[in-house]
């Protein structure tokens with residue numbers, strides 16, 4: 001039996017500047033690339049036309065075709081990763097498995113299990129940093145503890161970046177070390193229990209000119225001022241190192257956003273409790289109202305607050321919502337409606353194309369005031385003032401809420417001043433109690 005090594009693609013779906021893949025092909029011959037549609041993950045998705053699964057399937061298919069052109073191919077499985085490896089080691093002689101690290105709690109425990117299983121079968125499991133620029137223990141304060149506040153973290157991050165200058169790895173497709181395999185068929189989307197979506201996926205090309213004007217335009221949702229690269233960073237169809245290099249040449253403000261991404265990944269990796277608890281324990285005492293009727297109005301974009309409704313409708317129709325508006329709708333849900341941030345977080349997780357556990361959780365806890373570096377609870381966004389400042393001509397509102405300013409548009413579901421005072425009182429009592 002021919003000896004193979006495996007490269008296991010997960011959230012790193014590209015051939016260029018893919019750290020683990022680069023080292024696998026440098027260090028071993030006969031690299032068999034695999035991808036597993038993980039049952040644990042797919043089972044949790046409620047919508048059969050989930051755009052992220054369609055995107056994943058399309059990306060996998062295109063990678064398979066590119067590998068076919070070099071005489072290889074992607075072996076694609078549907079199941080539980082441990083079962084897939086158990087069956088693989090029965091059918092081939094495997095000397096090593098390479099992968100890039102994934103820091104989400106489920107992925108971390110899965111990888112510990114796979115590592116134990118492979119090691120007990122005499123197979124090495126080698127993992128690499130790829131999804132972030134700096135991992136959880138690389139940027140620490142003077143006393144060795146992790147940062148809880150963004151600004152000092154970002155300063156330390158930049159110093160470390162300039163010192164280490166992360167290198168960009170070559171394209172791997174031309175390597176001689178791909179296993180030459182018989183072409184296999186990829187499971188269809190339908191056989192995985194899904195169907196294709198009509199939601200368009202943003203391009204992964206980003207123009208320099210967009211980044212050059214990013215600092216001036218990024219806060220205005222009616223403008224095309226941000227990159228929309230979230231989904232590509234989430235699945236690794238682009239390299240964060242290449243993007244950071246580009247940011248360094250074009251926009252410091254954009255670089256800062258990439259640092260936020262590392263920051264929240266670091267926070268989650270060091271504090272896995274944040275997935276279902278407040279980062280700051282005392283905020284777990286807030287008595288949320290959790291009114292389901294109110295929550296549904298928020299989800300549907302029928303709150304009577306035009307900027308909130310525009311954001312929610314943009315999300316429901318496109319899988320995207322502008323960052324400024326994410327902050328406004330999240331503040332509205334948690335402060336105006338006193339609904340648990342975890343409800344909003346779960347709704348975003350279901351809808352966002354760029355859903356990333358760490359950033360979503362960080363964004364929600366920031367808005368609710370429960371997280372790191374939090375917006376103090378007494379700062380409650382005024383949705384009218386936010387709309388006047390960031391959508392001054394109401395173009396964004398008109399785009400998503402065509403009936404705004406007509407008799408068909410609902411009245412505000414709660415009065416702003418009343419809701420603000422209720423939130424302040426509720427938070428104050430909970431935190432002092």
Ligand SMILES: Cc1cc2nc3c(=O)[nH]c(=O)nc-3n(C[C@H](O)[C@H](O)[C@H](O)COP(=O)(O)OP(=O)(O)OC[C@H]3O[C@@H](n4cnc5c(N)ncnc54)[C@H](O)[C@@H]3O)c2cc1C
Pocket residue numbers: 218226227228229230231233257258260261262264321322323324326327330348352354355356357359360361363364367
């Ligand atoms: C309540 C809430 C929930 C959020 N949920 C997510 C999420 O699930 N996934 C996600 O990637 N971002 C999330 N964000 C952060 C941010 O809103 C999005 O990253 C951004 O809007 C995506 O659009 P873009 O790709 O055009 O970003 P750009 O502005 O072009 O930024 C480029 C990239 O930098 C990263 N980035 C930008 N802002 C942030 C930020 N504040 N925190 C972390 N990373 C950032 C993203 O990877 C983004 O794609 C959330 C923010 C809030 C307030």
